[in-house]
Amino acid sequence: MNKPKHMVLGAYISYGTGHHPAAWRDARVAADGAQNIDRYVEFAQEAEKGLFDFIFLSDTPSVFRDDLNGYGSRVVVFEPLTLLSSLAMVTTNIGLVATASTTYKPPYDIAREFASLDLISKGRAAWNLVTSSKSDAAFNYGLEQHPEHAIRYQKAAEAFKVITGLWDSWDDDAFLRDKSSGIFFNKNGMHELKHEGEFFSVRGPLNISRPPQGYPIIVQAGSSEAGMDLAAKTAEVVFTAQTDMSLAQDFYSRLKNRLANVDRLNKDVLIMPGICPFTAKTESEAKEKFDQFQELIHPKFGLSMLSDLLGGIDLSGFSLNEPLPSLPESNGNTSRQKLIERFNKNGPLTLEQLYKKVIISRAHFNIIGSYKQVAEEMMSWFQSQACDGFNVMPPSMLGCLSDFVSGVIPELQKMGVYKNEYKKGTLRNKLGLKRPNSSYINV
Template structure:
């Protein structure tokens, strides 16, 4: 089903890892090899994203070393802690949204509520929380656990986690702080609220020791594509990041997700679906293909096999013939949707080598190789066909891949009428056309008590 012609793409800049998303990006001649922990580099690429009118930048995170390599070939082993980095970048940008991952499995709700409320205040209303349950089993050993919690248990905890965090964000009403020097009144006790949450996973009294965020609630994002992940997204999220390698699958995913919304008490009747997109681009298709092949040639086979082993749930593939088939895999407690994609490709006849060559490019996300115009037209087609509301752009290498996209693909998108010419004023959710959630304690418009419980957001 086609979408209205006047819709515009929402764009995120997925800037984790510092050097780019291709597994061999750090070896590129133009790469800043220490980019993942180089603040000047991050300031530069954040400003490039803002120059390109990106709605937000996004940082993924895992509470452990990213163990897709133990032999020294992979670069994703040391990174900045994302909230620290985004707080610094808030001081160097003006419009760019700042979205970070925080795990509901390995963090506590009070800390997450406090961190994102603070980031929203620091940035003038530009914070977003990517709520994930963590798929990396190694994280368990960093938090005193013998095993990574089961998939279903992680999602049940996440649903309650969300209720606690959003409740804490409502601890203080918007007008709770008159700060009246003349009367000596700093805050209004009637507008201070104890959450008093008691549930299966958490007992949290509250209040939060940060005032209500400028956005009311920072933007809530979810990144799971399993059945549990989609259900959690329908219940909680305003935007969803997803790996969708073809348009038909993306259309089905977006339709499925939107159909789930009706069963939940949401003010907002829609949700932004944003597949990851890794673009290899050039003035011509041939130039783009050469850039793609240049990075492919830099993949060390040991890294390719190690990354694939991690993506299938930590099953060691190093003893198998790389030009042979993927073996039958034991059950996994890791990322279910990504493993399912790999097994589907294996069933189509791809060897281990072909699988890692495919997956190390962008870990199962959409990859486009072509001219600036071709890539822009494909993005517009996905938007207009209902396959996506926007994309989380994953530059294959940084800083060049992002700068080239901003300088050449963005103007093509604007010519097609599917991308803005300038930023709207206001907070991140105002820029995205999302209503600010009222406090659960504020009176409703008709004078009845305000909605107490899950608060979701208005129509775009």
């Protein structure tokens, strides 16, 4: 697969109020957005109006530690598969990406749930394969500690093998449903997986038919070396955090080069950095919007959120005027910790300066500018081998998403780097990704 003609765009709507951590305090934002289905319907339909390729839901099977002082809004959210199944009923074209952790969710459940979503949505499902960076998840599943980073990725590789094998449990034409003969399915079209591995023992078959897309599209969001290796072997779309174009180009090149030695159906992956755009008709208006959001960050929340992004490092004993201390290696989000440490390379920032710089976009690319300026910067990344598109993280919902749809999308279309209509068919068809054949097709 060659580089796409048009950039691919995702709408990151995970937290219901927006990506800026203090968005829920804005007078124009529904503070209960994370558990308000009517708001999510608005988000999904606005994103589809803007021809976004998919909506993206992150998830972690625990309460965010950065919210436990009472200042953050991410403590309660919908379960993503349940939410996307409902949004499938009020949308037609937009893809539906949900996160599920191979560390804490059994492969059989992941396979069944995403096959169900793919059938419900008529071929629009995608699975964001993660290993969970939040260590508190362990305590919700009877474990004394979060598994080590390397172990989590070994387990993820085996889980992927099991899950894709389960999606092949039934041939595409296995279900005859012939009323005259009384034969509902062709018994030769059913396959038991009989997997016995280091982490999992799964017989199968899956009790749902093969997904319309063969496999829901595989998305991967790890940027560590282990994450990149897993992405090269499994992913069709990669979501990554990159703070500037040069870092994005380096990541893009390194991941694309890894693909040369991997036997895979789609010979390329779509690489999509996150982008958090503060945008308006003019640059000054965009800066004013940004400053208003920054003023809403409570200092205690800013520090605790920075601690969480660093992998759970406790910073509570440090003054906001102190620089970032030397950090132990994280067993959580290792790639994010390294990105944050880079901010200090041009001179140490105080903890207050650092959290104000980092938490607004959680170490993703943050941009402030007019609609045209934002579109030009996105086009520059796209044309400079830094990305194949972006996962757009609106600072507030619904306002910033609507601003992007009405202001930035038309500019991208004028530049010829964004589509004017959806292609027909499944999400795979729309993204130009081949449909996998069953692993039993030549057996």
